[in-house]
Amino acid sequence: MPKITFIQPDGAxxxxxxxAGWSVMEGAVRSLVPGIDADCGGACACATCHxxxxxxxxxxxxxxxxMEETMLDFAQTAAPNSRLSxxxxxxxxxxxxxxxxxxxxx
Amino acid sequence: xxxxxxIVGAGQAGVQAVQSLRSEGFSGxxxxxxxxxxxxxxxxxxSKAYLLGTFARERLFLKPAAFYREAGCDLILNARVDKIDRxxxxxxxxxxxxxxxxxxxxxxxxRVRRLACPGAGLPGVQYLRDIADVDGxxxxxxxxxxxxxxxxxxxxxxxxxxxxxxxxxxxxxxAADRLMARAVSQPVSDFYAAEHTRSGVKLNLNxxxxxxxxxxxxxAVVAGGTAHPADMVLVGIGVxxxxxxxxxxxxxxxxxxIVDRNAMTSDPSIFAAGDCTRHHxxxxxxxxxxxxxxxxxxxxxxxxxxxxRAKIYSEVPWFWSDQYDLKLQxxxxxxxxxxxxxxxxxxxxxxxxxxxxxxxxAAVEAINAAPEYLTGRKLIADGAKVxxxxxxxxxxxxxxxxxx
Numbered sequence: 267m268p269k270i271t272f273i274q275p276d277g278a279x280x281x282x283x284x285x286a287g288w289s290v291m292e293g294a295v296r297s298l299v300p301g302i303d304a305d306c307g308g309a310c311a312c313a314t315c316h317x318x319x320x321x322x323x324x325x326x327x328x329x330x331x332x333m334e335e336t337m338l339d340f341a342q343t344a345a346p347n348s349r350l351s352x353x354x355x356x357x358x359x360x361x362x363x364x365x366x367x368x369x370x371x372x
Numbered sequence: 373x374x375x376x377x378x379i380v381g382a383g384q385a386g387v388q389a390v391q392s393l394r395s396e397g398f399s400g401x402x403x404x405x406x407x408x409x410x411x412x413x414x415x416x417x418x419s420k421a422y423l424l425g426t427f428a429r430e431r432l433f434l435k436p437a438a439f440y441r442e443a444g445c446d447l448i449l450n451a452r453v454d455k456i457d458r459x460x461x462x463x464x465x466x467x468x469x470x471x472x473x474x475x476x477x478x479x480x481x482x483r484v485r486r487l488a489c490p491g492a493g494l495p496g497v498q499y500l501r502d503i504a505d506v507d508g509x510x511x512x513x514x515x516x517x518x519x520x521x522x523x524x525x526x527x528x529x530x531x532x533x534x535x536x537x538x539x540x541x542x543x544x545x546x547a548a549d550r551l552m553a554r555a556v557s558q559p560v561s562d563f564y565a566a567e568h569t570r571s572g573v574k575l576n577l578n579x580x581x582x583x584x585x586x587x588x589x590x591x592a593v594v595a596g597g598t599a600h601p602a603d604m605v606l607v608g609i610g611v612x613x614x615x616x617x618x619x620x621x622x623x624x625x626x627x628x629x630i631v632d633r634n635a636m637t638s639d640p641s642i643f644a645a646g647d648c649t650r651h652h653x654x655x656x657x658x659x660x661x662x663x664x665x666x667x668x669x670x671x672x673x674x675x676x677x678x679x680x681r682a683k684i685y686s687e688v689p690w691f692w693s694d695q696y697d698l699k700l701q702x703x704x705x706x707x708x709x710x711x712x713x714x715x716x717x718x719x720x721x722x723x724x725x726x727x728x729x730x731x732x733x734a735a736v737e738a739i740n741a742a743p744e745y746l747t748g749r750k751l752i753a754d755g756a757k758v759x760x761x762x763x764x765x766x767x768x769x770x771x772x773x774x775x776x
C-alpha cells in the first residue's frame with residue numbers, strides 16, 4: 267500500500283499506509299492522524315481536512331477542482347501548496363507523499 | 373475529571389462526544405451503546421456514493437477500531453437501552469445488563485417515518501436509513517427497473533439521481549407543490565425539478581400516495597387516483613426523533629428531547645445531542661436539526677458541559693446534498709417571509725439564493741457556488757447586513773461582501 271507521511275505543526279511525523287483508491291484524508295482518519303477533522307466525511311463541503319503538500323510533491327498531484335480551489339481560497343491558513351486531503355486520491359504514484367497538518371482546521 | 377459517562381447511540385454525535393470528552397481531558401470511563409451491528413458510520417454517503425456502488429462499506433466508518441481502543445471507549449453494539457433509572461443513575465439494556473452513569477448522553481438519532489396506507493407492508497416497499505437498508509435496495513437497483521420514490525426531499529431525490537445514473541426508470545411522487553419544500557426556497561426547488569426532469573426522472577408534484585398494490589410484492593403505486601406500475605418503491609418522507617427513552621424517563625420531549633444551549637436536558641446529569649434533540653437555536657427559536665453539523669457541534673458542546681466547561685451552542689447550521697454533478701450547500705435557516713436575493717443565473721448551473729431578514733443575511737443556498745456558500749456562512753455568523761443589490765451583483769466578488 268502507498269505510504270503517506272503527515273507532519274504535525276510541532277514537527278512530529280507519522281507515516282501511514284493508505285489503501286489505493288482512498289483519499290489522503292481517509293488514510294489520516296483511519297490511522298488516527300491528529301488535526302484532520304474531516305467533518306463532512308469527504309464531500310468537499312467543509313474544508314476541515316486542509317493540508318500543506320510538500321513542494322516536491324505538488325507537481326505529482328492532480329489539479330484542484332474549482333470547488334476545492336474556492337473552498338481553499340476561503341480557508342484562513344491556506345497557502346499556495348494547500349490542498350483538501352479528501353480530494354487527493356491515493357495511487358502508487360503518490361507513494362511517499364509528504365503533507366503538513368495546519369495548526370487548526372476551523 | 374473522572375467518573376463514568378454512558379452514551380446511548382453510536383452515530384456521528386456519539387463518536388464526536390467520545391473524541392471531545394478525551395480532548396477536553398475527561399479521564400473516566402466511557403461506554404457507548406449502539407443498536408446496529410456496525411460501529412459509528414457516516415450516513416450521508418448512504419443515499420449517494422454508497423448506493424451508487426462507488427464507495428466500499430469499509431469507507432463509511434467514522435473511526436477505525438483503534439480509535440475506540442485508544443480512547444478507552446467500551447463500544448457495545450447490537451444492544452438496545454430499555455430504560456433509564458434517573459434516581460439510581462443507571463441504564464438497563466435489553467439483554468439484562470445494567471450500567472451506572474455519572475453523566476449520560478442521549479445521541480439516539482432518528483428513525484424513518486413510515487407510511488401507513490394500504491399495501492405499505494408489501495415486499496419491495498423500502499426505506500433508507502442504515503447500511504442494511506441500502507444493501508437491500510442495491511439488490512434490485514438494475515437498469516430498466518421501475519423505481520417509484522415517495523417523497524421529493526433530500527433522500528428521495530438523491531436516490532432518484534443515483535437511479536437515473538444507473539439506468540432505472542424513476543418516478544417521484546411528492547405531496548407538496550414543489551421539491552424539497554421543507555429545506556429550500558422556490559427558485560432552488562424549480563431548478564432541481566428541471567434538472568431531474570432533464571435526467572429522465574418523472575416528477576409528480578401535488579401527488580400524495582394513496583396505496584400500494586401487488587400480489588405478495590409491489591406492483592403499482594396508486595397516487596392521484598392513478599395506478600403507476602412499479603417494481604420497487606423507496607419511501608423518503610422524513611424521520612422522527614428517537615426520544616421514547618427520554619420521554620419514558622420523564623424528561624421533557626416534544627418532537628425531540630428538549631435541551632438547553634449547553635445540550636443539557638432538564639436533568640443536570642443527562643445531556644442529548646444530534647438529530648434527536650430540540651433546542652433553542654441561535655435565533656432563539658426552537659428547532660430540531662437533522663444534519664451532520666448539528667450532530668458534531670452539539671456533541672462538542674455536550675462534552676464541554678459534561679466536563680464542567682459549558683459554552684453556549686450558537687453555530688450556524690449547514691447542510692449539503694449531492695445530486696448528479698450538483699453540489700447544494702446551505703448555511704443558516706430560511707424562514708418565510710425572508711427576502712430572497714438571487715445571485716447568478718440558474719441556467720448556468722451555478723448560482724445562489726440569499727435570504728435577508730431585516731436586511732441581515734440569515735441563510736444562503738448555493739448550487740455549485742462555494743464562494744457564495746463560504747462567505748454566506750460567515751456573513752450569517754457575523755449577523756452582517758448586505759444590500760440586496762450588492763449581493764446580486766456578480767461583478768462584486770463574494771470576498772468583498774462584508775466590506776462597506
